[in-house]
Amino acid sequence: MAWPCTFDTERLRAEYLRAEHLPELRRMHADPIVMRHLGGVFSEEKTQAYMARGLAHWDAHRLGVWIVYERGSDDPIGRAVLRHLHLDGYGEIETGYAFYQPYWGRGFATEITRACLTLGFEQLHCVSIVAVTTPENTASQHVLYKCGFTLDRHFERDGETLMLFRVMRPGYSASSA
Numbered sequence: 001m002a003w004p005c006t007f008d009t010e011r012l013r014a015e016y017l018r019a020e021h022l023p024e025l026r027r028m029h030a031d032p033i034v035m036r037h038l039g040g041v042f043s044e045e046k047t048q049a050y051m052a053r054g055l056a057h058w059d060a061h062r063l064g065v066w067i068v069y070e071r072g073s074d075d076p077i078g079r080a081v082l083r084h085l086h087l088d089g090y091g092e093i094e095t096g097y098a099f100y101q102p103y104w105g106r107g108f109a110t111e112i113t114r115a116c117l118t119l120g121f122e123q124l125h126c127v128s129i130v131a132v133t134t135p136e137n138t139a140s141q142h143v144l145y146k147c148g149f150t151l152d153r154h155f156e157r158d159g160e161t162l163m164l165f166r167v168m169r170p171g172y173s174a175s176s177a
């Protein structure tokens with residue numbers, strides 16, 4: 001448990017994904033508001049597959065999905081992601097986030113993303129970290145800009161056009177990567 005399997009920010013606590021979180025995954029995946037830009041609500045089969053991939057990713061890399069709580073509470077309010085992504089033949093580290101609607105607009109996505117960037121840059125020594133959004137998800141794009149990301153490019157996945165954002169390690173530029 002040396003690696004931050006669990007970590008705190010000023011207002012949030014993040015716990016690494018475990019099998020006991022399956023009801024929480026089901027709850028988020030059934031929420032059409034949260035899932036609007038994440039491929040829509042998931043079937044039970046898709047949630048089981050997400051859990052299996054998430055657990056395998058943790059076993060292999062000590063990275064993946066964290067369930068997020070307000071500090072001092074045991075009620076999940078969202079999730080954070082820091083994981084490997086293979087894109088166009090390159091290995092990247094991707095960050096991501098999702099919160100239930102009552103918790104939007106309080107800076108939580110920004111706060112957890114900044115913490116994930118600190119983990120990525122200071123502990124994993126990443127040169128850059130990426131994030132993926134749909135073009136319609138302007139709130140998510142705003143979070144990314146606030147956290148220092150810039151648009152890297154558009155790309156296609158499963159017939160959908162997506163936006164790839166990137167933030168460089170402090171002191172690095174894209175040309176020094």
Ligand SMILES: CC(C)(COP(=O)(O)OP(=O)(O)OC[C@H]1O[C@@H](n2cnc3c(N)ncnc32)[C@H](O)[C@@H]1OP(=O)(O)O)[C@@H](O)C(=O)NCCC(=O)NCCS
Nearest residue numbers: 034097098099104105106107108109110133138139140142
């Ligand atoms: C996207 C999401 C994570 C943002 O979470 P959040 O905790 O509300 O984000 P923050 O409060 O840190 O920041 C949101 C910023 O976007 C702004 N914003 C909100 N709605 C917006 C919109 N439709 N377009 C542009 N900006 C918007 C807010 O004003 C805020 O900016 P500010 O701090 O400068 O005022 C949240 O809406 C969510 O969980 N959505 C569902 C899951 C999802 O889409 N995840 C991202 C997948 S890429």
